[in-house]
Amino acid sequence: MTPDNFNFLAGLVKARSGIVLTADKGYMLETRLGTMLRREAIASLDALAVRLRAAKAEALTAEMVEALTTNESSFFRDGKPFEHLKKLLPRLAAARPPGQPIRIWSAACSSGQEAYSIAMTAAELGPVLGGRRVEILGTDISKEMLDRAKDGVFTQFEVQRGLPVQMLVKHFRQDGARWRIAPELRAMVRWQSFNLLESPRGLGRFDVVFCRNVLIYFDSPTKSRVIAALAGQVAADGVVYLGGAETVLGLTDRLVPTVGERGVYEPAGLTARTA
Amino acid sequence: MTQPTCLVVDDSLVVRKAARRIIEGLGFAVREAKDGQEALTACRESLPDGVLLDWNMPVMDGITFLRAARAEFGPDHPRIVLCTTESELARIIEALGAGAQEYVMKPFDADIIRDKFTQAGLLEAAA
Numbered sequence: 052m053t054p055d056n057f058n059f060l061a062g063l064v065k066a067r068s069g070i071v072l073t074a075d076k077g078y079m080l081e082t083r084l085g086t087m088l089r090r091e092a093i094a095s096l097d098a099l100a101v102r103l104r105a106a107k108a109e110a111l112t113a114e115m116v117e118a119l120t121t122n123e124s125s126f127f128r129d130g131k132p133f134e135h136l137k138k139l140l141p142r143l144a145a146a147r148p149p150g151q152p153i154r155i156w157s158a159a160c161s162s163g164q165e166a167y168s169i170a171m172t173a174a175e176l177g178p179v180l181g182g183r184r185v186e187i188l189g190t191d192i193s194k195e196m197l198d199r200a201k202d203g204v205f206t207q208f209e210v211q212r213g214l215p216v217q218m219l220v221k222h223f224r225q226d227g228a229r230w231r232i233a234p235e236l237r238a239m240v241r242w243q244s245f246n247l248l249e250s251p252r253g254l255g256r257f258d259v260v261f262c263r264n265v266l267i268y269f270d271s272p273t274k275s276r277v278i279a280a281l282a283g284q285v286a287a288d289g290v291v292y293l294g295g296a297e298t299v300l301g302l303t304d305r306l307v308p309t310v311g312e313r314g315v316y317e318p319a320g321l322t323a324r325t326a
Numbered sequence: 327m328t329q330p331t332c333l334v335v336d337d338s339l340v341v342r343k344a345a346r347r348i349i350e351g352l353g354f355a356v357r358e359a360k361d362g363q364e365a366l367t368a369c370r371e372s373l374p375d376g377v378l379l380d381w382n383m384p385v386m387d388g389i390t391f392l393r394a395a396r397a398e399f400g401p402d403h404p405r406i407v408l409c410t411t412e413s414e415l416a417r418i419i420e421a422l423g424a425g426a427q428e429y430v431m432k433p434f435d436a437d438i439i440r441d442k443f444t445q446a447g448l449l450e451a452a453a
Contacts, residue, residue: 106409130451207413207431211438215445216429
């Protein structure tokens with residue numbers, strides 16, 4: 052592939068996802084886009100670049116970006132939200148009436164790493180939560196991903212992405228060449244098919260929502276609508292985690308960034324909301 | 327800031343070269359050793375910040391080096407990351423019990439090494 056074409060494709064991916072493809076990632080383009088190129092009968096990555104430079108290449112562009120970004124799933128992705136959650140959960144547990152579980156939504160849960168990372172975070176807190184039940188809902192638009200997530204079985208490669216080995220030993224069971232999430236963690240998560248463009252009212256209220264690196268696939272009006280809908284499901288003292296490269300700036304007044312944190316948002320107070 | 331250092335210990339030249347390339351890419355100055363005995367000597371000359379350590383090697387294997395290094399240099403330094411085809415849970419537990427900070431099951435790639443070095447405290451978490 053010519054450097055010019057690589058830079059063009061990388062530029063598209065960056066603009067859409069915030070994800071930066073450096074020149075040493077040329078191999079990744081070939082492995083990840085192979086299926087798409089064959090199906091579309093596009094001969095090479097250079098030919099793909101030519102196609103995408105033309106007008107009306109929106110669907111193909113979106114598919115390329117998705118192929119290059121959606122499998123970036125790792126446990127404890129970006130670290131920071133889980134650090135924040137660790138501090139937040141005891142506070143929420145103390146604030147809720149007895150018997151009311153803490154509800155956490157992993158929106159666009161993909162193959163389940165995020166939901167299980169939330170489950171591990173809660174399990175590690177143990178007695179600090181005073182026996183408070185934590186219920187996690189993982190949703191995704193893809194049935195295939197949901198089935199994988201529900202299985203809770205990960206390859207050796209997957210369990211080495213983002214997951215400290217101490218947690219692997221503690222929370223997974225070895226199953227041949229694969230690793231199965233412990234049944235008590237699996238029991239904390241429920242899975243449901245859901246498209247973020249639908250109304251989430253039927254899913255109920257949540258104390259915490261993870262919706263990271265999904266909004267990037269939407270245009271601004273859609274982003275605004277989705278964020279407002281998420282915000283409407285979050286408890287007044289709850290939070291929404293967005294991706295590190297995402298912002299609500301100019302998209303909604305329903306969520307405001309938590310001071311001193313990156314990617315953490317809370318429902319705006321009544322004043323701000325009506326302002 | 328001084329450049330962090332890492333010792334790559336593996337009896338395979340191919341693995342050492344691959345690991346070196348990745349770890350240098352993470353900003354480390356890298357030295358190599360081809361067995362545990364050489365690694366001990368290298369540590370006595372100059373203690374690295376991190377050690378990427380194979381398990382099965384001639385002369386002195388990785389777990390023997392690990393125990394000797396912990397006895398001689400203490401529990402926290404250098405940070406030791408096993409990197410081995412041994413992927414049985416029992417082996418992982420054995421290495422952690424002997425004082426390893428992290429554990430890579432081969433085959434590895436740059437992303438895995440970066441993640442494991444981060445968890446071992448050798449790299450700052452990406453912002």
